Amino acid sequence: MLSVRDFWRRHRRKLYLTAGVFGGGYFLYKLYDTHRQRLHALERELQLQRESEELIKAQIQAHFENIQRISDTITLPHAMHNLSCRIAQELDLSHLLERLIQGKGQPTTLTQSEKLDLWGKLKILSFTRMALSIWATILLSLYTKVQVNILGRHLYIDTARNLGISNSMESGDVVDREDQQKFLGTADFLSQHGMPALISDMEAATKEVIKGKQLSSLFNNTTLHETIMQILDTFMSMGSPHSWIKYMMPEDVRSHSITAGNDETVPYDVTEFEQLMVEVRAVLSSAEFGSIVEIALKVVVDKLVELMGAKFGGNLTTGLPLARVLPQVAQMCPFLLEEPSKNQFIQVIKNMQEVELFFTLLYANMPSA
Template sequence: MEFFLFNKSFWRRHKKKILVSLGVAGTGYFLYKLYDAHKHRLAELESELAVRRENDESIKAQMQEHFETIQRIASTTTLPRAMNFLSTRINEELNLSVLTERLKQGKDVLTLPEKLELWDKLKVLSFTKLVTSIWSVTMLSLFVRVQVNILGRHLYIDIARCQESSPLLEEASLIDQDDEQIFLARADFLASHGLPALVFNMQAAASEVLKSKQLKDVFDHLILHETIVQVLDTFMSMGRPHHWMEYLLPEDAKLPSLTASQSGDNLIISDVPKFDQLMTETHTVLSSNEFTNVVDVSLKTLVNAIVRDIFVDQSGAGSHSSGMALVKLVPRVAQMSQLLLDEPSSNQFVQTIKNIQDVELFFTILYANALTV
């Protein structure tokens, strides 16, 4: 009884302190558990972030390796085949041997006016072939890499979906092998369909620029450079903007259905067949301002390299300052056309285009899908 009364008295005197102490202890325990849970969650998040960073690094490494593989395929497989066909077709369309043989055989029988007429034709055709080769090699080099990068990115995404067993896989439109081959075969459109019209318009541009250039005129490095650039500028300014795309792609390359989807219709990109997506993306890239800028840089760089090589003789000494008569320059111009069309692996001009910093950056961005639909 006394113990009970003591406890009761003790409780009455210290009730507030006990409750406060219990409250503090309870709060402390709750905060400790909360802190412990928070610490555990932070550890889990750090672990997840570490795994995610590792996965991101692995994906970046895989994409970089795949990107480099794609560039090698373009340089060693797709482009050489297309270049070989283009070389054959340009030599067929612009065969200078007929004129040169007539000049050789008629050296002692042709009258001076007849010789001058043949030389004038040879002058125009030689520059036509040179500038046609410059434009075609530049465009084909860039076009093939556009194709291969677009196709490679699609293949990479398809493979990634397959590996992840994504629920979207059933809805994914994987690239059919036949469609892949047909798409890559578009690189031959320039040589097989676009070249006659290209040569016709390029010859018109060359005739316009060269009509005031006499065979006796002395050409130095700067005059030749200016002449080639004038022919290119005259050609590129013909017709409507981006008229040159008709030499590289068929008219149906830009599909109305996909264009409509961009303007707000219900059609989405996955509704469009894969081959049509590839062709539409290619058209979109070629008509972009970024591609136009890359073309300009590539043409300027290539013209500089060609003019430099034309004015370097076999001993390695340049003749920039003295120059030479146009009549002596014409054979060098014709010879340079053939060098431009050499097999890509040994073609210094194709390598020059490939190594331009702006070109490398453009295809890095393209592979990352920053320019396409």
């Protein structure tokens, strides 16, 4: 017993030091182990978050592509068919052509003054129909894409929320089926309601540009291109900025009391249909959409003049009298209004990089209801 006490007295400092070292070491080990476990848990959490984000991105991409197919195969073909029928009905050239052909076969049936009057009407009507077909085809194809992208994002957000993967997304009420159908049905507003005003305004723009061009005036590729673009530019500049939107969608939606932005509150009594329409109007009124329309108009007119030049066998390069060009102008209109899968001009619009980027950003950034 004495030896133990003696040993303790002689070595207690060393024993305390040893115990302190081992105790400190154990404490540091436990601290390190706890920290390591926390880091591991954090890494697992980050990995799960990354996997969730990748899943969301993949679903968004798949959903986005599906939305584009809906626009290309259902919404736009239906609206284009109705538009083509309405333009053929309202801007029918056959009665003018029949009278001119009759006058050519039976010279005594028409006076020179009557012939000139018929040719003048044919000139205005042919270019009006062509310019209107160009503008309507472009705007309708872009409008339906705006529709399905806005609706698609609303529906995706609701689906994602129901699946529990929308923590980082804004929440919104699901768009019911009746409002969906009503919303998509507005693609026919142009053919059902907007056509009379559109025809009147496009005809006024055509008369302004065509009035100084005689039937004997030589038309080549450049002249034809410039004439069509002048008509479209004159039409687009008529009225207040973006006043042409009135042909595409109703003006009675309560847009003055709603906003598609994030800084103002949407009134509680606004219907889902009204909110969707306000978002469409906001897109169509944007400077970015206006730029897309201007670019698309030029691209489509370039393609049209190129095709017309090929049909004339190169003669349009040197120039032909306007009287010989008019029949070809009339014959090109049905090609502009063809069913989308066969329509070269819609494909040109669809393949524009500016259009692809615009709708990708629209789908990704459109605020929800």
